[in-house]
Amino acid sequence: MKKNILMSLMLAAALLSGCGSQTAASGKNEAAETEYEASGTAAMDYEPDENAYSEEAKNESVPQEETDPAVYQEKLVYRGSLSIESLTYDDTLKNIRELVGKYGGITENESESDDNYGWYSDHYQPKRNLWMTVRIPTEKYQQFLQDMEGTGKVISRSSDVENITRRYNDTSVQIEALQQQEERLLDMMSKAETIEDMILVETRLTEVQTQLNQLRTDLNVMDTDVRYSTVTISLREVHEYTEYNPTFGERLANAFSKGWDNFTGLIGDLIILAVMLWPLILIVAAVIFAALTVRGRKKKAAAAEKTGKEIL
Numbered sequence: 001m002k003k004n005i006l007m008s009l010m011l012a013a014a015l016l017s018g019c020g021s022q023t024a025a026s027g028k029n030e031a032a033e034t035e036y037e038a039s040g041t042a043a044m045d046y047e048p049d050e051n052a053y054s055e056e057a058k059n060e061s062v063p064q065e066e067t068d069p070a071v072y073q074e075k076l077v078y079r080g081s082l083s084i085e086s087l088t089y090d091d092t093l094k095n096i097r098e099l100v101g102k103y104g105g106i107t108e109n110e111s112e113s114d115d116n117y118g119w120y121s122d123h124y125q126p127k128r129n130l131w132m133t134v135r136i137p138t139e140k141y142q143q144f145l146q147d148m149e150g151t152g153k154v155i156s157r158s159s160d161v162e163n164i165t166r167r168y169n170d171t172s173v174q175i176e177a178l179q180q181q182e183e184r185l186l187d188m189m190s191k192a193e194t195i196e197d198m199i200l201v202e203t204r205l206t207e208v209q210t211q212l213n214q215l216r217t218d219l220n221v222m223d224t225d226v227r228y229s230t231v232t233i234s235l236r237e238v239h240e241y242t243e244y245n246p247t248f249g250e251r252l253a254n255a256f257s258k259g260w261d262n263f264t265g266l267i268g269d270l271i272i273l274a275v276m277l278w279p280l281i282l283i284v285a286a287v288i289f290a291a292l293t294v295r296g297r298k299k300k301a302a303a304a305e306k307t308g309k310e311i312l
Helices: 002-028 030-038 055-061 089-102 138-148 165-191 195-227 248-276 278-311
Strands: 076-086 106-114 128-137 153-163 228-237
Touching: 076 089, 076 138, 076 195, 089 106, 089 128, 089 138, 089 228, 128 138, 138 153, 138 228, 165 195, 195 228, 248 278
Parallel strands: 076 228
Antiparallel strands: 076 153, 106 128, 128 228
């Protein structure tokens, strides 16, 4: 009985000690957080220089891993997006893929569609659209965006950076505290003398290990986001580049031209449809002709009968 009470007290002490160690570990991080708060949110508002990307700027914007854990490190996550129009869709897509490979990037996902469904028309012109998400090593992120300017007509472009330093440090502190709890619980498990004590310790150990696995996964995701920037690319096939500031006369001329093209295209589609459905059209025409013939004969018969009655 005394042993059970002693084991329970040891477990309670270990849990309290784990909470205390987490608080102490959080205290260790106060200096880094104070420095972060003093610096304000400059990193959050920072936008990378689009015109130049020197080695010095790389080292300052994207800090590398330091051997001394006491050195304060900023964790910055870069995200960008590009919307591109191209007259030569296949060549542009090939160039984009070559650039991704050149800078050591990877394609996370890719999807393609064609907005022109009139494939059977003589006037058919494909209007393909591509959506692609790629990950580029952060130290090459700016140069990649610059090189993408030459793949087609860039309609829109955006770039932003998120500072996840505080969240990263908080997660690291939690992992350290839970690792200490895990070590103590494993030690208590080896010293447990009753099944009840083993079950009690094992239950808490499972909870701690589950939290550890989740936090380690979160930390790995953050590490990946810091090392590899995300770029979302939208590519649209066009047969003439979009003009965003046309004059009224140009808009009127374009509307007239497109209206005539749409009209002639519609007439051509109707003719093709009529040719495709000629058996049905022939049958319908024969039925209508027969119905009109019968109706005409009935009218003639009725007129003849009326005339006969008047003579009588």
